[in-house]
Amino acid sequence: MRPVRLLAIAGSDSGGGAGIQADIRTACAFGVYAMTAVTVVTAQDTTGVGAIALVRPEVVREQIARCLTDIGADAIKIGMLGSAEIAEIVAATLDDYAADVPRVVDPVLVSTSGATLSGEDVAAVLKGKLFPGAAVVTPNLPEAEALCGFPLRDADSLRQAGEALLATGAKAVLLKGGHGGTLEGGETLTDLLFVAGQDPRAFVAERMDTPHTHGTGCTLSTAIACGLAQGLALADAVERAHAFVQRAIRAAPGLGAGFGPIDHLEARR
Numbered sequence: 001m002r003p004v005r006l007l008a009i010a011g012s013d014s015g016g017g018a019g020i021q022a023d024i025r026t027a028c029a030f031g032v033y034a035m036t037a038v039t040v041v042t043a044q045d046t047t048g049v050g051a052i053a054l055v056r057p058e059v060v061r062e063q064i065a066r067c068l069t070d071i072g073a074d075a076i077k078i079g080m081l082g083s084a085e086i087a088e089i090v091a092a093t094l095d096d097y098a099a100d101v102p103r104v105v106d107p108v109l110v111s112t113s114g115a116t117l118s119g120e121d122v123a124a125v126l127k128g129k130l131f132p133g134a135a136v137v138t139p140n141l142p143e144a145e146a147l148c149g150f151p152l153r154d155a156d157s158l159r160q161a162g163e164a165l166l167a168t169g170a171k172a173v174l175l176k177g178g179h180g181g182t183l184e185g186g187e188t189l190t191d192l193l194f195v196a197g198q199d200p201r202a203f204v205a206e207r208m209d210t211p212h213t214h215g216t217g218c219t220l221s222t223a224i225a226c227g228l229a230q231g232l233a234l235a236d237a238v239e240r241a242h243a244f245v246q247r248a249i250r251a252a253p254g255l256g257a258g259f260g261p262i263d264h265l266e267a268r269r
Contacts, residue, residue, distance in 0.1 A: 003033040004229045007067050007098075008222060009060075009090055010079030011040035011108070017261030018215035023077060023222045025264035029244070030226040035071060037063035039090070040082035046214060046256025054082045057089040064090065068097040075229035076101050077222050078130060080108035087125035094130075102135040102228045105170075106221035109143045123147055132169030135228055136193075136238075138221045139165070140176040162194035171195070172234055174224075176217060191220075193238055201235060203242040212252035212260035219264060220245050244268075 006027050013019035020036050027034035039060050043051040067073065076098060081087040094103065107126050123146060131137050141152050148161045158175060165173040173194040191203040223244050227237025244267050251266035 003031070004226070005035065005071060005073045006032045006075050006077065006222070006225055006229055007035045007037065007064070007073040008077045008079065008225075009037040009039060009064065009081075010077070010106075010218065011042055011082060012038050013215070014041075014043050015045045015214075015256070015261070017046065017259075018218045019080060022215040022218040022261075022264065023079070026219050026222040026244075027226055029264045029268040030223065030230070032226045032229060033071075035067040035073065037067065037090075039086050040080055045258070046260050047258035052082070054086065057083075057085050060086055061089050061093045064093045065097055068101075073098060073101050073229075075135075075225040076103040077225040078103060078105045079218055079221065081122055081126075084121035084125050087122050087130065091125065091129035102225075103130075103133075104136050104138065104221050104225040104228065105130050105134045106138045106217060107143050107147060108217070109146055120146075127168045131165070134170045136172040136174055136224060136234060137165055137168075137170045138174045138176060138217070138224070140217055144175055158192060159194075159200065162192060162200060166194055166196050174238060176220065191238070191242060193235065195234070203238060205242065205246050208246075208249055210249065210252065211258065212254060212262060213249060214256075214259040214261050216245050216249065216262060219248060219262065 008023035011019045013021050024034045039055055041053045042049055144161045145152055148164045152158055152161055162173050175192045177190040189205050189207050193201040220241050223241030224237045227240055248262035248264055248267035251263035253263055
């Protein structure tokens with residue numbers, strides 16, 4: 001029986017906690033075959049990002065095209081893109097080879113340590129060419145603020161942001177609440193799923209007192225993509241992914257002096 005296939009288009013994290021490395025481990029945890037198209041190589045550890053090198057756009061295109069024309073994909077996850085030129089070529093290549101494959105777009109703009117990973121030009125391509133038709137877009141709150149152009153301070157502004165991002169043509173938007181403890185009083189964190197014509201659905205978790213959360217955003221979006229590839233409805237894929245990330249945080253091995261990685265494989269046991 002053919003395994004379910006995922007193509008992850010994202011940057012490489014030399015520390016192994018986020019990016020392509022987290023995508024592969026997440027896919028393995030769910031029994032999904034992972035392929036990769038690397039967009040950016042980063043030199044980073046748990047304390048921050050030291051250097052970033054963009055992969056040539058034509059090489060990014062070739063990676064995507066070869067994966068899709070030979071092995072194929074049941075879902076696609078898009079993470080860090082690094083430049084508008086790379087974002088443009090990713091959009092064009094997916095239009096050419098995977099127009100009907102569900103895609104989860106995680107608009108990676110800022111690292112956990114606070115480093116800027118993409119600029120306004122990338123955000124414009126995301127909104128104009130990669131969000132339209134996406135199965136779900138998964139910004140955290142700072143990324144949603146950057147994409148929408150206004151601060152998110154309360155329930156009304158969160159709803160506004162969800163509606164604004166749906167207006168780009170995305171089928172659904174998941175606002176990740178990991179940066180928004182003040183919105184919920186600090187004791188819980190809430191991810192909000194917006195689907196056109198429906199009330200937002202909340203996925204609530206207890207806030208854990210730990211610095212070991214590096215890669216949670218990448219992991220969540222990839223776990224959702226795995227669920228879609230396996231035939232789950234979107235809300236079910238989000239619910240399973242949300243619970244998976246909480247277990248992975250609790251199982252974090254405590255590596256590094258800064259924002260340490262979570263444990264993807266232990267979360268499945």
